[in-house]
Amino acid sequence: MALPTPPREPARRHHYLGDILSTIHSTAKGMALTMRYLWRKPVTMDYPKEKPVIDQRYRGIHVLDQQLCIYCDLCAKACPVDCIEMDAVRHGKEIEWKAFTLDYQKCMFCELCVYPCPKDCFIQGTEYSMVSEDRNDFVHDLLTWKGLREEEPS
Amino acid sequence: MGLQISFWIFSVIAVGGGLIALFERSVVRSAFALFGTFLGVAGLFLTLGADFLAWTQVLIYAGGIMVLYLFGLMLTKPSPFERNLRRIGLALGLTASFALLFFWRLFAGAEWGALPAAELPAPEPAARGIGLAFLRPEGWLYAFEFASIILLLALIGSVYIARRRSGPPPAEEAS
Amino acid sequence: MPGWLLTVWAAVVAMVVVFTFLTIMVMFSVWMERKVAGFIQHRVGPMRAGGFHGWAQSIADSIKLLFKEDLILIGADRKLFQIAPALVMATATAMFVVLPFAPGWQVADADLGVFLILALASVTTIGVIMAGWGSYNKWSVYGAMREAAQVASYEIPLALSLIPPILHYGTFSLATATEAQAGWGGMQWYVFSSAAPVAWLSFPLFFIAALAENKRAPFDLPEAESELVAGFHTEYTGIRFSFFFLEEYAAMFVMGAVGAALWFGGWNFPGIHLLEPGSALLQVLALFAFVAKAMALVFVMMWVRWTVPRLRIDQVMTLGYKYLTPLSMAVVLIAAFWEFGLHLIQD
Numbered sequence: 001m002a003l004p005t006p007p008r009e010p011a012r013r014h015h016y017l018g019d020i021l022s023t024i025h026s027t028a029k030g031m032a033l034t035m036r037y038l039w040r041k042p043v044t045m046d047y048p049k050e051k052p053v054i055d056q057r058y059r060g061i062h063v064l065d066q067q068l069c070i071y072c073d074l075c076a077k078a079c080p081v082d083c084i085e086m087d088a089v090r091h092g093k094e095i096e097w098k099a100f101t102l103d104y105q106k107c108m109f110c111e112l113c114v115y116p117c118p119k120d121c122f123i124q125g126t127e128y129s130m131v132s133e134d135r136n137d138f139v140h141d142l143l144t145w146k147g148l149r150e151e152e153p154s
Numbered sequence: 155m156g157l158q159i160s161f162w163i164f165s166v167i168a169v170g171g172g173l174i175a176l177f178e179r180s181v182v183r184s185a186f187a188l189f190g191t192f193l194g195v196a197g198l199f200l201t202l203g204a205d206f207l208a209w210t211q212v213l214i215y216a217g218g219i220m221v222l223y224l225f226g227l228m229l230t231k232p233s234p235f236e237r238n239l240r241r242i243g244l245a246l247g248l249t250a251s252f253a254l255l256f257f258w259r260l261f262a263g264a265e266w267g268a269l270p271a272a273e274l275p276a277p278e279p280a281a282r283g284i285g286l287a288f289l290r291p292e293g294w295l296y297a298f299e300f301a302s303i304i305l306l307l308a309l310i311g312s313v314y315i316a317r318r319r320s321g322p323p324p325a326e327e328a329s
Numbered sequence: 330m331p332g333w334l335l336t337v338w339a340a341v342v343a344m345v346v347v348f349t350f351l352t353i354m355v356m357f358s359v360w361m362e363r364k365v366a367g368f369i370q371h372r373v374g375p376m377r378a379g380g381f382h383g384w385a386q387s388i389a390d391s392i393k394l395l396f397k398e399d400l401i402l403i404g405a406d407r408k409l410f411q412i413a414p415a416l417v418m419a420t421a422t423a424m425f426v427v428l429p430f431a432p433g434w435q436v437a438d439a440d441l442g443v444f445l446i447l448a449l450a451s452v453t454t455i456g457v458i459m460a461g462w463g464s465y466n467k468w469s470v471y472g473a474m475r476e477a478a479q480v481a482s483y484e485i486p487l488a489l490s491l492i493p494p495i496l497h498y499g500t501f502s503l504a505t506a507t508e509a510q511a512g513w514g515g516m517q518w519y520v521f522s523s524a525a526p527v528a529w530l531s532f533p534l535f536f537i538a539a540l541a542e543n544k545r546a547p548f549d550l551p552e553a554e555s556e557l558v559a560g561f562h563t564e565y566t567g568i569r570f571s572f573f574f575l576e577e578y579a580a581m582f583v584m585g586a587v588g589a590a591l592w593f594g595g596w597n598f599p600g601i602h603l604l605e606p607g608s609a610l611l612q613v614l615a616l617f618a619f620v621a622k623a624m625a626l627v628f629v630m631m632w633v634r635w636t637v638p639r640l641r642i643d644q645v646m647t648l649g650y651k652y653l654t655p656l657s658m659a660v661v662l663i664a665a666f667w668e669f670g671l672h673l674i675q676d
Contacts, residue, residue: 020652020656027633027637030636030637031632031633031636031637034369034632034635034636035632036370037368037370038365038368038369038632039368040368040371040372041373042367042368042371042372043371043372044372046376049588072435082459082485146453156331156332156333156336156337159332159333170560179650180405180406182409183406183408183409184461186412186455187516188456188654191486193452193494198546203442206441206444209441209445209447209448210448212449212451212452213444213447213448213451214450216448216452216455217448217450217451217452217454217455217484218451218481219452220455221451221458221477221481224455224458224462224477225474225477227625228458228462228470228474229474265635280440280441281441281444281501291372
């Protein structure tokens with residue numbers, strides 16, 4: 001059984017001169033448009049020399065306020081890809097930090113780690129630039145900002 | 155002297171192209187060798203000062219007829235009997251003897267020896283002369299027009315042969 | 330020095346000069362194309378190489394191409410594969426021989442200038458077919474065949490649309506035609522001359538046919554990136570590819586130059602009659618005028634490329650055979666009547 005074919009468009013009659021004129025007209029319109037665009041200021045941002053304006057809510061590289069953190073591990077547990085690791089020793093109310101690392105090879109910048117923090121000490125900042133030739137540089141130590149420093153891309 | 159060098163270079167290209175075209179195994183390669191021959195012949199025309207003829211040779215032969223040959227070669231299946239070089243002996247012998255006979259008769263009456271350069275006429279602007287010759291009634295006007303009519307007939311004939319039979323294309327069979 | 334050696338030496342010098350000019354001009358054209366494409370598309374194009382708007386981008390690209398690995402497929406026809414880019418490059422360079430850059434500054438004032446250019450343009454086709462076939466790649470052969478069909482179809486309108494200015498100036502030679510446009514203080518160009526309507530009719534036909542001959546958009550099916558990767562030059566890398574690239578821009582310049590010389594006055598600029606013939610200032614300004622006009626036409630070619638969508642091969646053929654060829658024949662008739670027959674109706 002042959003499949004039902006969609007109805008064909010009614011064939012338009014072609015008039016020689018009319019076709020030529022309409023072609024010229026549409027091509028001219030198109031070229032006028034491109035010529036106008038030629039003179040407009042381009043939307044491109046010359047990235048390394050001009051940086052974009054980043055909103056405060058941007059989910060960039062994390063920032064930890066070490067003074068406020070109480071080592072509750074809620075952010076690490078909330079992380080869907082388990083990229084936060086922390087290690088510390090409690091001396092009474094004092095916390096002796098050994099490490100607080102975030103593996104940016106896994107992090108998907110979803111901000112789920114930020115919400116559970118009871119002390120509002122963990123946020124995602126506005127830094128986004130992270131370039132390195134060594135994989136180990138992507139495991140940031142959020143305590144002393146060891147790992148990748150904010151570098152100017154050259 | 156310059157004329158001699160030019161003559162030899164272009165002759166080598168022309169004859170060499172022809173030889174490659176004869177003995178090359180791949181048909182497409184021999185077609186390209188033929189293209190080389192056409193260019194060599196155009197060069198010979200240039201050497202003799204016939205510049206219009208030379209560029210017409212390039213335009214029509216090297217640029218037009220070669221494209222036709224190549225289309226024909228590339229778009230058709232090669233025959234299994236394409237290049238049977240073993241049988242070439244008889245054909246080669248016959249051709250060579252006829253060619254020798256022909257050229258011997260042709261050159262028997264010629265005077266050999268290079269022309270002193272002073273005797274060669276300076277090449278005139280060829281386009282004007284050719285145009286006048288073709289378009290004057292006492293020139294070759296009638297032959298020119300007749301040739302163009304023949305080409306027109308060939309064109310119409312080929313369009314007629316290649317035309318699609320009128321009517322809608324055959325419909326699908328309903329099962 | 331014997332005469333023939335002098336000729337050979339002159340030819341070598343000319344070749345070096347032409348090739349140098351060609352290379353610089355092509356690099357400039359490629360940069361211009363990328364910038365024009367960028368700005369038309371509301372972006373910037375190259376910006377970093379060399380500082381000011383990436384002017385050194387072409388140089389960087391050429392150096393990169395030189396370092397690329399030279400691949401030849403195992404089943405490919407080596408000889409054809411290698412000869413094709415050379416052939417294409419040679420014919421493109423040879424077309425520069427008859428271009429009138431300035432009064433007296435021409436490699437050869439051949440009596441048959443435009444005819445030579447037409448002849449060499451058709452030889453380029455053979456090189457393209459050779460490239461497609463030698464690539465051992467079905468899609469390359471398709472691209473080559475499409476290109477050959479397209480170029481062959483548009484040779485007729487190209488040649489016919491060149492006839493009106495040739496008829497008006499009575500010569501194939503571009504230099505002579507340019508000299509004849511020196512009136513009116515250097516503004517008696519063909520498009521402003523007594524045969525202006527014919528000029529304005531024939532120029533668009535020439536331009537469209539030239540676009541199709543050069544495989545430029547909207548006629549760039551032979552290189553259709555979305556369909557055939559790169560058409561007939563898919564399998565070419567490094568220097569060999571750069572030859573094809575060079576040829577494309579060289580041919581664009583030649584067509585722009587022919588258009589400038591025959592329709593827009595060539596090296597003439599307003600005020601040329603005020604300068605002493607033979608003076609250095611005149612020569613330099615004339616050269617500048619000629620190159621500027623040719624590049625202006627090249628700019629228009631680029632402008633069209635980034636405006637009009639690509640035509641399908643059947644649309645290309647329709648346009649060529651059903652529209653351009655009859656129209657150019659009609660324009661030749663009109664031109665012939667205008668030049669020679671007007672007196673017949675002025676009883």
